[in-house]
Amino acid sequence: MTFLLLQALTGLASAATLFLVAAGLTVIFGVTRVVNFSHGSLYMLGAYIGWTVLGHLPRTPWGFALGVAATAVALAVLGSLLEMTLLRRLYRAPELLQLLATFGVVLIVQDAAQAIWGTEDLPLPRPPWMRGFIVIGAERFPSYDLLLIAAGPAVLAALWLLLHRTRWGTLVRAATQDRAMLAALGVNQRLLFTSVFALGAGLAGLGGALGLPLGSANLQLDLSVITDAFVVVVVGGLGSVPGAFLASVLIGVLQAAGVALVPKATLVIVFVVMAVTLVLRPHGLLGRGGTLAREAEAPALVVPATLAARWLGLAALAVLAAAPLFAGPFAVAVLTEAMIAVLFAASLHFMMGPGGMASFGHAAWFGIGAYGAGLAATLLAWPLPLALLGAVLTAGVVAALFGWFVVRLSGVYLAMLTLAFAQIVWAVAQQWTDVTGGDNGILSVWPSGMLADPRAFYWLTLALCTGGALLLRRVLFAPAGYALRAARDSALRAEAIGLNAAHLRLAAFALAGAAAGLAGGLDAFSKGSVFPTYVSIGRSVDALLMVLLGGVQTMAGPIVGAMVYTGLYDLLLQTVALWRLVLGLAIVTLVLAFPQGIAGALRRGQA
Amino acid sequence: MSDTVLTAQDLAKSFGGVRAVRGVSFAVAAGEMLALIGPNGAGKSTCFNMLNGQLRPDGGRVLLRGQNIAGLPPRRICRLGVGRTFQITATFASMTVRENVQMALLSHHGEAWRLWRPARTQRIAEAQALLEQTGMAAQAGRAACVLAYGDLKRLELAMALAGNPSLLLMDEPTAGMAPDGRTALMALTRRLAAERGLAVLFTEHDMDIVFGVADRILVLDRGELIAQGSPAAIRADARVRAVYLGSGATSGGH
Numbered sequence: 001m002t003f004l005l006l007q008a009l010t011g012l013a014s015a016a017t018l019f020l021v022a023a024g025l026t027v028i029f030g031v032t033r034v035v036n037f038s039h040g041s042l043y044m045l046g047a048y049i050g051w052t053v054l055g056h057l058p059r060t061p062w063g064f065a066l067g068v069a070a071t072a073v074a075l076a077v078l079g080s081l082l083e084m085t086l087l088r089r090l091y092r093a094p095e096l097l098q099l100l101a102t103f104g105v106v107l108i109v110q111d112a113a114q115a116i117w118g119t120e121d122l123p124l125p126r127p128p129w130m131r132g133f134i135v136i137g138a139e140r141f142p143s144y145d146l147l148l149i150a151a152g153p154a155v156l157a158a159l160w161l162l163l164h165r166t167r168w169g170t171l172v173r174a175a176t177q178d179r180a181m182l183a184a185l186g187v188n189q190r191l192l193f194t195s196v197f198a199l200g201a202g203l204a205g206l207g208g209a210l211g212l213p214l215g216s217a218n219l220q221l222d223l224s225v226i227t228d229a230f231v232v233v234v235v236g237g238l239g240s241v242p243g244a245f246l247a248s249v250l251i252g253v254l255q256a257a258g259v260a261l262v263p264k265a266t267l268v269i270v271f272v273v274m275a276v277t278l279v280l281r282p283h284g285l286l287g288r289g290g291t292l293a294r295e296a297e298a299p300a301l302v303v304p305a306t307l308a309a310r311w312l313g314l315a316a317l318a319v320l321a322a323a324p325l326f327a328g329p330f331a332v333a334v335l336t337e338a339m340i341a342v343l344f345a346a347s348l349h350f351m352m353g354p355g356g357m358a359s360f361g362h363a364a365w366f367g368i369g370a371y372g373a374g375l376a377a378t379l380l381a382w383p384l385p386l387a388l389l390g391a392v393l394t395a396g397v398v399a400a401l402f403g404w405f406v407v408r409l410s411g412v413y414l415a416m417l418t419l420a421f422a423q424i425v426w427a428v429a430q431q432w433t434d435v436t437g438g439d440n441g442i443l444s445v446w447p448s449g450m451l452a453d454p455r456a457f458y459w460l461t462l463a464l465c466t467g468g469a470l471l472l473r474r475v476l477f478a479p480a481g482y483a484l485r486a487a488r489d490s491a492l493r494a495e496a497i498g499l500n501a502a503h504l505r506l507a508a509f510a511l512a513g514a515a516a517g518l519a520g521g522l523d524a525f526s527k528g529s530v531f532p533t534y535v536s537i538g539r540s541v542d543a544l545l546m547v548l549l550g551g552v553q554t555m556a557g558p559i560v561g562a563m564v565y566t567g568l569y570d571l572l573l574q575t576v577a578l579w580r581l582v583l584g585l586a587i588v589t590l591v592l593a594f595p596q597g598i599a600g601a602l603r604r605g606q607a
Numbered sequence: 608m609s610d611t612v613l614t615a616q617d618l619a620k621s622f623g624g625v626r627a628v629r630g631v632s633f634a635v636a637a638g639e640m641l642a643l644i645g646p647n648g649a650g651k652s653t654c655f656n657m658l659n660g661q662l663r664p665d666g667g668r669v670l671l672r673g674q675n676i677a678g679l680p681p682r683r684i685c686r687l688g689v690g691r692t693f694q695i696t697a698t699f700a701s702m703t704v705r706e707n708v709q710m711a712l713l714s715h716h717g718e719a720w721r722l723w724r725p726a727r728t729q730r731i732a733e734a735q736a737l738l739e740q741t742g743m744a745a746q747a748g749r750a751a752c753v754l755a756y757g758d759l760k761r762l763e764l765a766m767a768l769a770g771n772p773s774l775l776l777m778d779e780p781t782a783g784m785a786p787d788g789r790t791a792l793m794a795l796t797r798r799l800a801a802e803r804g805l806a807v808l809f810t811e812h813d814m815d816i817v818f819g820v821a822d823r824i825l826v827l828d829r830g831e832l833i834a835q836g837s838p839a840a841i842r843a844d845a846r847v848r849a850v851y852l853g854s855g856a857t858s859g860g861h
């Protein structure tokens with residue numbers, strides 16, 4: 001009993017920092033409608049800056065309080081700068097591009113933090129006053145954790161007062177509920193948005209500094225925190241501060257209880273909570289629907305490829321097939337990678353373009369396929385064809401199961417849920433060491449026999465990947481693909497002519513998952529190994545970039561995008577040390593230059 | 608009425624505190640043109656939404672040839688022979704006009720899940736025939752997203768007819784059209800009703816059209832049915848006159 005109580009208290013303590021991050025994220029979203037992916041990076045910066053600041057201050061309670069406050073202010077300033085230089089230009093851009101641009105910021109901050117603070121974890125030595133504890137039953141409970149537990153409700157109360165008792169708060173609430181009204185009031189929106197961003201960033205910094213004594217400042221904080229914060233914000237309801245509080249307590253306690261009772265299933269519990277909430281209350285515990293809706297981008301007319309384009313494609317295919325005869329081993333390896341990327345991107349495009357479901361966690365299926373194939377080949381000693389089939393089926397079936405929750409959502413909710421799911425798959429890959437080997441991965445997943453020759457394997461990859469991409473394309477032009485597009489264009493009309501939009505989307509989701517699984521399986525055999533990075537957010541973003549680069553609106557887009565992206569990426573990796581920084585800057589620049597998407601820009605160029 | 612297609616019994620729907628529809632009952636027979644009129648916000652679209660399954664009624668029944676369909680999803684009701692056009696048009700913007708109709712035909716024939724043959728090569732003749740009927744043949748190859756509003760209404764009609772319905776629900780079918788177009792479209796609907804024995808329930812703000820083509824008229828005010836009867840009877844009804852004079856929405860000519 002005591003044990004459970006202690007776990008619950010520990011859960012509440014971690015819920016407090018989580019709430020601080022999530023509250024900032026949700027307020028920012030409510031007012032600006034931007035899902036700020038870099039919010040976790042602000043938290044991480046809070047931890048790092050807090051570490052530096054606190055190191056220079058007296059190790060007393062007042063010194064600590066001062067340092068934490070200074071960190072929060074520093075982050076508020078950084079946040080305003082970020083808003084004024086970048087986010088301000090993105091308010092009218094499609095959600096996905098906002099997510100992408102802010103992910104670019106994540107990359108930049110990662111390299112910057114590494115350059116400044118190094119790669120070592122930086123724990124904060126606890127001063128004597130912080131080592132106090134109270135005794136519960138026969139166990140000790142740190143009094144600092146009690147302080148944190150109190151911090152959550154205190155901040156909630158302060159935010160409530162701020163939002164309900166000040167003119168500024170009234171404006172923030174007006175903006176969250178009805179933007180048209182805000183415009184009509186003639187409010188200085190720029191100032192409001194910047195100040196909201198400063199508040200959110202300050203809260204993230206506060207969380208980062210306060211959470212420091214529980215762990216350390218490290219380079220993994222950003223993505224782990226943002227995933228949890230997304231879950232909290234989605235469960236609580238986008239834009240709702242009390243919702244974020246409820247959800248963070250719920251998830252913090254469940255996580256702590258999970259760690260104690262079923263350590264392996266903790267992440268699954270979090271996911272189940274989120275899934276159940278979204279099924280029962282699609283807008284989260286305290287969220288409202290409707291008011292948060294945005295105008296969808298007008299879809300373009302889809303036309304089949306011209307004869308010339310088909311001949312061009314055929315010629316390209318012929319060159320690709322002949323490549324191993326004149327190109328060296330390195331080129332063959334890059335081409336193999338490019339072919340896998342083509343199928344990966346085509347599968348994402350399938351669900352995100354015609355299916356209208358923009359996933360931010362497409363790596364989940366790639367990774368499940370890779371692990372499926374890798375485990376089948378090593379543990380079960382299956383031959384390659386069988387292992388690949390296993391990869392396709394596993395990814396497809398898991399996607400169908402998960403898709404059941406997803407297909408009823410749209411927009412940001414869908415992007416966040418897919419991202420959270422991918423993060424869970426990633427965590428399972430990393431933590432279930434008995435099976436997945438954790439960070440050491442699965443090794444020696446080599447193809448045998450004839451396929452051991454990289455050229456033969458390349459031909460197999462070429463056949464399967466272009467074949468797979470062409471099959472997806474075929475489906476898109478067949479009645480089922482039209483029906484899918486119909487459900488995206490107008491769910492209302494689709495249902496009124498007898499189509500089952502949810503089933504169509506589910507089938508598309510499963511098919512895209514299976515195709516991505518094939519790509520992942522092939523990649524496992526091509527590299528000879530599988531690591532958790534196969535499921536990383538970075539991998540999901542790769543797929544998104546390929547699709548966006550090529551253009552969502554055309555069916556050939558993902559194929560071109562994948563080839564171009566793979567080439568550029570390999571070049572970048574080999575030539576630049578701070579490649580994350582460069583990639584991040586490139587993403588941000590790209591989004592700023594084409595806020596309506598590259599395809600949109602091209603179309604306008606033609607018109 | 609011998610050949611009743613649809614009967615609504617005591618339909619009710621509230622949104623929060625707003626009682627949008629309260630206790631509405633009526634019936635439509637095959638071949639009949641029934642108009643549902645009333646000032647803005649009277650609850651006309653809400654009635655339509657309950658009939659085709661868009662909304663679940665809070666109370667009451669919807670009988671389609673005797674079968675209670677209240678609460679079924681729209682796709683099931685469509686399959687039972689109810690076609691519908693929307694007040695705010697809903698078509699597939701990424702497809703051409705003909706593809707829109709083809710899609711409706713494919714769905715109607717249970718072919719929407721086929722995976723191989725290109726959709727644009729299927730059911731062309733049928734789609735073209737429907738487009739001819741609704742006066743849209745000349746625009747068959749255009750993208751639906753560039754059509755004028757009146758043409759979108761016509762396209763919606765063609766899509767609704769593709770399901771070979773026995774009941775057609777038309778929510779303001781002529782909004783956004785020029786006067787000639789309005790008369791032509793309603794004349795077409797009238798003819799279809801007669802030829803196919805189609806029951807038509809429509810809303811319309813243009814009173815010339817309502818009194819010109821409707822066999823019977825229902826008048827809704829603040830969620831309540833205040834009158835129903837022949838055009839002549841409705842014209843003479845004191846309550847109806849009060850509602851319309853009160854809201855200032857009377858159209859000229861009567």
Ligand SMILES: Nc1ncnc2c1ncn2[C@@H]1O[C@H](COP(=O)(O)OP(=O)(O)OP(=O)(O)O)[C@@H](O)[C@H]1O
Pocket residue numbers: 622625627645646647648649650651652653654694
């Ligand atoms: N989804 C909804 N949520 C809340 N209120 C609604 C909703 N739909 C309709 N209403 C309200 O119900 C009432 C009836 O609306 P309805 O759209 O049925 O009227 P209508 O007769 O079709 O009007 P119009 O002639 O303007 O089309 C109105 O007061 C409207 O504001």
Ligand SMILES: [Mg+2]
Pocket residue numbers: 651652653694778
């Ligand atoms: Mg209406």
